[in-house]
Amino acid sequence: MEFYRSHVLVCGGTPCVLEGCKAVRDALISEVRRAGLAGEVKVVETGCLGPCDMGPIVVVYPEGITYARVGVKDVPVIVEEHLLKGRAVDRLVLGTGAKEKGVVSYERPPYFELQQRIVLRNCGMIDPDSIDEYIARDGYRALAKCLTEMTPGEVIDAVKESGLLGRGGAAFPTGVKWSFTARATANQKYVVCNADEGEPGTFKDRLILEGDPHSIIEGMAIAGYAVGADKGFIYIRGEYVLSIERLERAIQKAREYGLLGEDILGSGFDFDIEVRKGAGAYVCGEETALIESMEGDRGEPRLKPPYPGTCGLWGKPTVVNNVETLANVPPIILNGPKWFRGFGTERCPGTKVFTLTGDVNNKGLIEVPMGITLRQVIYEIGGGIPGGRAFKIAQTGGTSGGCLPKELLDVPMDYFSLPEAGSALGSGALLIVDDSHCIVDIARCFMKFFKHESCGKCVPCREGTDRLYEIVDKVAQGNGRLEDLDLALELSRVMQVASLCGLGQAAPLSLMTILQYFGDEFREHIVGKTCPAGTCGF
Amino acid sequence: METPEVEKCRTGSSGQPDEIDSILEKYRGRKDALIPALYDIQKVMNYLPESAAVKVAEALEVPVSKVYGVATFYTLFSVKPRGKHIIRVCESAPCHVLGAMNVVKELERELGIKVGETTKDGRFTLELTSCLGTCGVAPAIMIDDVVYGNLTADKIPHILSEYR
Ligand SMILES: Cc1cc2nc3c(=O)[nH]c(=O)nc-3n(C[C@H](O)[C@H](O)[C@H](O)COP(=O)(O)O)c2cc1C
Ligand code: FES
Numbered sequence: 001m002e003f004y005r006s007h008v009l010v011c012g013g014t015p016c017v018l019e020g021c022k023a024v025r026d027a028l029i030s031e032v033r034r035a036g037l038a039g040e041v042k043v044v045e046t047g048c049l050g051p052c053d054m055g056p057i058v059v060v061y062p063e064g065i066t067y068a069r070v071g072v073k074d075v076p077v078i079v080e081e082h083l084l085k086g087r088a089v090d091r092l093v094l095g096t097g098a099k100e101k102g103v104v105s106y107e108r109p110p111y112f113e114l115q116q117r118i119v120l121r122n123c124g125m126i127d128p129d130s131i132d133e134y135i136a137r138d139g140y141r142a143l144a145k146c147l148t149e150m151t152p153g154e155v156i157d158a159v160k161e162s163g164l165l166g167r168g169g170a171a172f173p174t175g176v177k178w179s180f181t182a183r184a185t186a187n188q189k190y191v192v193c194n195a196d197e198g199e200p201g202t203f204k205d206r207l208i209l210e211g212d213p214h215s216i217i218e219g220m221a222i223a224g225y226a227v228g229a230d231k232g233f234i235y236i237r238g239e240y241v242l243s244i245e246r247l248e249r250a251i252q253k254a255r256e257y258g259l260l261g262e263d264i265l266g267s268g269f270d271f272d273i274e275v276r277k278g279a280g281a282y283v284c285g286e287e288t289a290l291i292e293s294m295e296g297d298r299g300e301p302r303l304k305p306p307y308p309g310t311c312g313l314w315g316k317p318t319v320v321n322n323v324e325t326l327a328n329v330p331p332i333i334l335n336g337p338k339w340f341r342g343f344g345t346e347r348c349p350g351t352k353v354f355t356l357t358g359d360v361n362n363k364g365l366i367e368v369p370m371g372i373t374l375r376q377v378i379y380e381i382g383g384g385i386p387g388g389r390a391f392k393i394a395q396t397g398g399t400s401g402g403c404l405p406k407e408l409l410d411v412p413m414d415y416f417s418l419p420e421a422g423s424a425l426g427s428g429a430l431l432i433v434d435d436s437h438c439i440v441d442i443a444r445c446f447m448k449f450f451k452h453e454s455c456g457k458c459v460p461c462r463e464g465t466d467r468l469y470e471i472v473d474k475v476a477q478g479n480g481r482l483e484d485l486d487l488a489l490e491l492s493r494v495m496q497v498a499s500l501c502g503l504g505q506a507a508p509l510s511l512m513t514i515l516q517y518f519g520d521e522f523r524e525h526i527v528g529k530t531c532p533a534g535t536c537g538f
Numbered sequence: 539m540e541t542p543e544v545e546k547c548r549t550g551s552s553g554q555p556d557e558i559d560s561i562l563e564k565y566r567g568r569k570d571a572l573i574p575a576l577y578d579i580q581k582v583m584n585y586l587p588e589s590a591a592v593k594v595a596e597a598l599e600v601p602v603s604k605v606y607g608v609a610t611f612y613t614l615f616s617v618k619p620r621g622k623h624i625i626r627v628c629e630s631a632p633c634h635v636l637g638a639m640n641v642v643k644e645l646e647r648e649l650g651i652k653v654g655e656t657t658k659d660g661r662f663t664l665e666l667t668s669c670l671g672t673c674g675v676a677p678a679i680m681i682d683d684v685v686y687g688n689l690t691a692d693k694i695p696h697i698l699s700e701y702r
């Protein structure tokens with residue numbers, strides 16, 4: 001490997017790409033060359049670094065200085081001042097600490113301070129297209145350890161002991177799930193990575209796949225070894241163009257290196273992976289609907305049981321895991337379950353990747369220990385509410401989750417505490433809404449989503465999502481009736497217990513919590529015929 | 539009826555029958571390949587006409603009703619002719635909160651059409667969509683395969699000019 005005195009990392013995640021990071025990267029390369037530094041400074045395009053709405057992001061190592069909103073016109077200054085003269089360009093540095101010594105560390109900006117990166121260990125640190133860089137950061141060592149030192153049973157035990165809970169929303173213990181499939185006898189088993197990611201406000205899986213595709217390949221291969229599967233599929237949203245490209249390239253590279261295919265590392269274990277594109281249907285993220293879709297059908301969920309673990313793809317035992325779940329597996333194997341339990345809480349070990357969206361200063365991708373409070377995330381990492389407005393609600397778990405008022409900002413965020421508070425952790429999407437918004441309008445937006453995405457297979461969900469939308473829409477138009485609110489609650493409870501899959505069961509949650517905490521604002525629309533936020537024009 | 543020019547502009551291809559046959563060759567008899575096959579055909583035809591659905595059914599050995607059922611289930615497929623470029627505006631909550639409706643209004647004004655319609659010259663179709671997974675830069679839209687984020691109404695004309 002060549003030695004460079006400085007590495008300049010340019011974020012190449014989708015959000016930064018669309019803010020023009022390619023031009024910045026090209027300008028950096030040519031400017032570095034012009035300054036005669038080509039042999040000393042290497043420019044690398046990486047995956048997402050997190051602060052998505054401040055892109056393009058550029059980080060210079062070894063100093064670890066993060067520059068935000070870098071334009072092509074800023075490039076000559078960075079090269080001249082920082083790379084030639086060793087002085088950070090203060091006005092572009094992310095965060096505040098810049099002025100103290102002219103040098104801030106990568107960990108220092110408040111945005112990064114509370115974060116702990118297990119899943120995102122490589123995102124923004126390596127070139128995702130380079131398998132060598134992944135390997136240089138311990139990549140594929142966990143797989144090698146499994147194949148050479150551990151029995152499949154020991155792998156499952158390690159994952160069980162780590163306490164890892166599925167990160168796709170349902171929080172099922174991953175090791176237990178694997179043990180069901182491992183126990184099943186069949187001539188063929190499968191591992192499916194669920195990268196359908198349709199929950200509004202969630203974009204973590206996209207950025208993990210863009211930033212560190214090999215970690216998913218490695219996690220899947222370990223799962224395959226543990227349960228006895230030799231074939232894996234990644235079911236990914238059709239819209240995730242860059243993730244698909246990078247995955248395809250990574251799979252190809254892994255095959256070339258003998259890390260996928262037959263007789264991996266001479267162990268006799270065969271495993272290969274195929275990428276399957278979804279075609280735009282939120283419900284296909286539900287594991288049995290996903291399987292229907294992979295078999296070439298309409299993505300309508302199946303009745304459970306049987307669960308995919310014993311009867312899944314083409315009737316064979318199938319492990320379905322979320323992208324983030326799989327990304328946790330290699331570090332758990334490498335560092336041991338005890339290490340993993342050192343993060344997060346007793347009941348929910350590890351970290352969670354959240355996506356911070358809406359009315360908050362720093363939007364983007366963060367990874368924090370389980371159990372952190374919503375207040376810390378919004379005010380310390382998120383930098384608070386912009387424009388001097390006041391906080392109104394936070395929705396956790398995406399549109400399927402509940403809405404929390406400011407009184408509940410100190411609830412710890414994990415898979416048990418949030419449901420106890422009436423919400424859900426779900427996929428880790430966080431939507432912050434300020435007081436300029438009308439709660440009825442927001443509720444209508446949530447209900448419209450479910451009305452559109454209900455697959456129509458079961459009556460409670462198909463009819464229920466339509467009716468709930470209708471009721472809220474009438475209130476927003478100024479034609480609501482008080483008795484409709486009771487009807488909405490009754491209907492919600494029926495949907496929660498009688499819907500076939502999680503879509504219909506979760507659909508009413510946001511409305512129920514909104515009626516609980518903001519019922520007065522609904523009643524003002526109905527009785528007073530006024531919209532306190534002044535946005536429902538009637 | 540559309541003129542041949544509009545048809546050509548819209549599909550960017552003559553959509554000859556033999557083109558479809560050659561696509562279907564590699565999927566023959568593979569029921570599980572319905573979605574990939576529809577993707578490939580839509581790519582050259584721009585939508586999924588009935589004639590193509592019949593051919594897919596024959597090649598994959600599934601009923602035509604199933605092909606239609608699948609083609610109408612997924613939002614990325616269309617059984618109706620569409621414009622050459624598909625503009626999809628995210629209407630999910632994170633984009634809604636940050637002003638997606640202003641983006642929709644500006645697009646409607648610039649294009650002279652409503653959501654769900656296609657411009658007269660066959661160049662653009664305007665659609666609403668659920669979350670595109672780029673909420674970090676909300677509000678966001680996709681034109682064909684390309685995402686645009688952090689949008690405000692005043693950025694729209696410039697973006698559209700790239701496709702005109
Ligand atoms: C309507 C609906 C949508 C879902 N969408 C996703 C998704 O996009 N990604 C995902 O990993 N899990 C999703 N799930 C959860 C999956 O059914 C399943 O629990 C998960 O993929 C299992 O992986 P895990 O154990 O690693 O979390 C969804 C569930 C429902 C009911
Ligand atoms: S909510 Fe619009 S892209 Fe996710």
